[in-house]
Amino acid sequence: MSDLFAKCRSFEDAKRIQAAGIYPFFRPIESTNGNNVVTHGKRRVMIGSNNYLGLTHHPRVREAAKRAIDQFGTGCTGSRFLNGNLALHEELEHRLAKYLGREACLVFATGFLTNHGVLSCIVGRSDVIYSDRENHASIYEGTRAAIGETVKFKHNDMADLERVLQLTRSKYEGALIVADGVFSMSGDILRLPKIIELAKKYECRVYVDDAHALGVLGPQGQGTEWHFGIPGQADLVMGTFSKSFASIGGVIAGNTDIIHYIKHKARAFMFSAAMPPAAAATVLECVKIAEEEPEHLANLWRNTRKMHRELSGMGFNTLGSQTPIIPLLIGDDFQAFAFTQKLYELGVFATPVVKPAVPEGCALIRTSYMASHTDEDLDYVLTVLEKLGREFGIIGNNSRQDELAQLAHHHFGQILGQQSQAAMHV
Ligand SMILES: Cc1ncc(COP(=O)(O)O)c(C=O)c1O
Missing domain, CATH: 3.90.1150.10 (Aspartate Aminotransferase, domain 1)
Structure with missing residues (x-):
C-alpha cells in the first residue's frame, strides 16, 4: 500500500519552471x-x-448579456432537463440551427461537456470511433468514456485513415470518424471532403469538432463544411462558444432525431447545470453579429x-x-x-x-x-x-x-x- 497523495508531493515539473522564473501559466x-x-x-x-x-467587448454583446441578467438572473441553478431550461436556450438553439443550416441543435454548458456527452452516448459497445491523433483532449476524454473501441489515425492523413478503415472496419457494427475542423495547436484545416468520401465508402458517420472553425471559416463563419462548400455533409457538427462567440458553452448540431436522442441520453447534458443566461444571450447576439456585420x-x-x-x-x-x-x-x-x-x-x-x-x-x-x-x-x-x-x-x-x-x-x-x-x- 502507498499514500494516494505521494504523487502530488513528488510532482516537481511545474515547480522547476517556477523556480527558473519562466513559468507562463495562470497569469x-x-x-x-x-x-x-x-x-x-x-x-x-x-x-x-x-x-x-x-x-x-462588442457593445451589442455586452448589452445583451446585461439584459439577460436583468430578465433571468445570474444562473439557472439546475440542469435544463429539470428546472434550468430557459426560453433563451431554445431561442439560441433555433437560431444556431438556422445559421449552421441544420435541422436541430442542442446547447451544453461547455464545449468539453459537449464532446464528452455526445461521444459517450452515441457510440455503443460494438461500435468504433476513428479519431485523429491531434484531436482535442475533450474528444480523447469522450472516446475514453464511450464503451466502444477507438482506433487512432495519423494527423490529417487520409491514406492512414483508409489504411485503418481497411484493416478494422468489418470488425464493428457502427462507426464514427471524429476530428477537429481546425486543429487547435497546428492551425491546419481538416481534409473534410476526403473524410466524407471515405465515410461513404466504409459506412461511417462523421463528427466534426468546429471549436476553432466556428466564426472563422466559411462565408459567415459557419465552419469547416461551409469553407469547403459542402454544408450538411458531416452527420454531427460540434462547436464551442468559448472562442469566437465570446462566452462559454457548446453545441451539437445534426438531424432532429439524433439530437433528440442525445438530449435524453447524454449524461454530461442531463446531469450538469445549464449554460448561464448571460452566456446564452451573449452567444445569440454573436450569431446575429456574425450574420449582420461581415x-x-x-x-x-x-x-x-x-x-x-x-x-x-x-x-x-x-x-x-x-x-x-x-x-x-x-x-x-x-x-x-x-x-x-x-x-x-x-x-x-x-x-x-x-x-x-x-x-x-x-x-x-x-x-x-x-x-x-x-x-x-x-x-x-x-x-x-x-x-x-x-x-x-x-x-x-x-x-x-x-x-x-x-x-x-x-x-x-x-x-x-x-x-x-x-x-x-x-
Ligand atoms: C478543439 C476543441 N474542442 C473542444 C474544446 C473544449 O471547449 P470549451 O473550452 O468550450 O469547453 C476546445 C477548447 O479548447 C477545443 O480547442
Missing part, C-alpha cells in the same frame, strides 16, 4: 479590452486568445494573412497552419518557456505548448490573432518576435531552420519546404 489578468491585457501592472498585446472575432470576419482574415506572410517571411516554421492559429516551432521545451518569458517581458502575451500536448522536442509557441488587433498591435508583435527569433537562433540560421523543417515533417506530416498559407477564402 492573472487585471483588465482587458480583448486584444490588450494588463498583467502585473503592465499593458501587453494578447496573442494567446481564442477571441477570433474580437466580440468579447467586417469582423474580414478583419480577422486580413490580420491572419498579414501575420502568416510576415512570420513565414522571417523564417519561422508555422507547421503549415492555414488559420488565425499560427504556431511557431521552437523545438526544446525549456527554450519555448524562456522565449515566452522574454516575449512577456517585452509586452506580448502568448503561451508555449510543450509535451505531452506536442511530441517530445516539438515545443511551440501558439500565437493566435483577432479581428480587433490593430496594425499597431501586430507590428509591435512582429518586431518583438523577429528580435527574439534571432536571439534564440530560431530564425536567421539556416541549419537550425532545416532542423526544424525536418521535425515538422516527421511529427506533423508537414511537406518539406512548404510554408504556411492562410486560406484565402474571404
Whole structure:
C-alpha cells in the first residue's frame, strides 16, 4: 500500500519552471479590452486568445448579456432537463440551427461537456470511433468514456485513415470518424471532403469538432463544411462558444432525431447545470453579429494573412497552419518557456505548448490573432518576435531552420519546404 497523495508531493515539473522564473501559466489578468491585457501592472498585446472575432467587448454583446441578467438572473441553478431550461436556450438553439443550416441543435454548458456527452452516448459497445491523433483532449476524454473501441489515425492523413478503415472496419457494427475542423495547436484545416468520401465508402458517420472553425471559416463563419462548400455533409457538427462567440458553452448540431436522442441520453447534458443566461444571450447576439456585420470576419482574415506572410517571411516554421492559429516551432521545451518569458517581458502575451500536448522536442509557441488587433498591435508583435527569433537562433540560421523543417515533417506530416498559407477564402 502507498499514500494516494505521494504523487502530488513528488510532482516537481511545474515547480522547476517556477523556480527558473519562466513559468507562463495562470497569469492573472487585471483588465482587458480583448486584444490588450494588463498583467502585473503592465499593458501587453494578447496573442494567446481564442477571441477570433474580437466580440468579447462588442457593445451589442455586452448589452445583451446585461439584459439577460436583468430578465433571468445570474444562473439557472439546475440542469435544463429539470428546472434550468430557459426560453433563451431554445431561442439560441433555433437560431444556431438556422445559421449552421441544420435541422436541430442542442446547447451544453461547455464545449468539453459537449464532446464528452455526445461521444459517450452515441457510440455503443460494438461500435468504433476513428479519431485523429491531434484531436482535442475533450474528444480523447469522450472516446475514453464511450464503451466502444477507438482506433487512432495519423494527423490529417487520409491514406492512414483508409489504411485503418481497411484493416478494422468489418470488425464493428457502427462507426464514427471524429476530428477537429481546425486543429487547435497546428492551425491546419481538416481534409473534410476526403473524410466524407471515405465515410461513404466504409459506412461511417462523421463528427466534426468546429471549436476553432466556428466564426472563422466559411462565408459567415459557419465552419469547416461551409469553407469547403459542402454544408450538411458531416452527420454531427460540434462547436464551442468559448472562442469566437465570446462566452462559454457548446453545441451539437445534426438531424432532429439524433439530437433528440442525445438530449435524453447524454449524461454530461442531463446531469450538469445549464449554460448561464448571460452566456446564452451573449452567444445569440454573436450569431446575429456574425450574420449582420461581415467586417469582423474580414478583419480577422486580413490580420491572419498579414501575420502568416510576415512570420513565414522571417523564417519561422508555422507547421503549415492555414488559420488565425499560427504556431511557431521552437523545438526544446525549456527554450519555448524562456522565449515566452522574454516575449512577456517585452509586452506580448502568448503561451508555449510543450509535451505531452506536442511530441517530445516539438515545443511551440501558439500565437493566435483577432479581428480587433490593430496594425499597431501586430507590428509591435512582429518586431518583438523577429528580435527574439534571432536571439534564440530560431530564425536567421539556416541549419537550425532545416532542423526544424525536418521535425515538422516527421511529427506533423508537414511537406518539406512548404510554408504556411492562410486560406484565402474571404
Ligand atoms: C478543439 C476543441 N474542442 C473542444 C474544446 C473544449 O471547449 P470549451 O473550452 O468550450 O469547453 C476546445 C477548447 O479548447 C477545443 O480547442
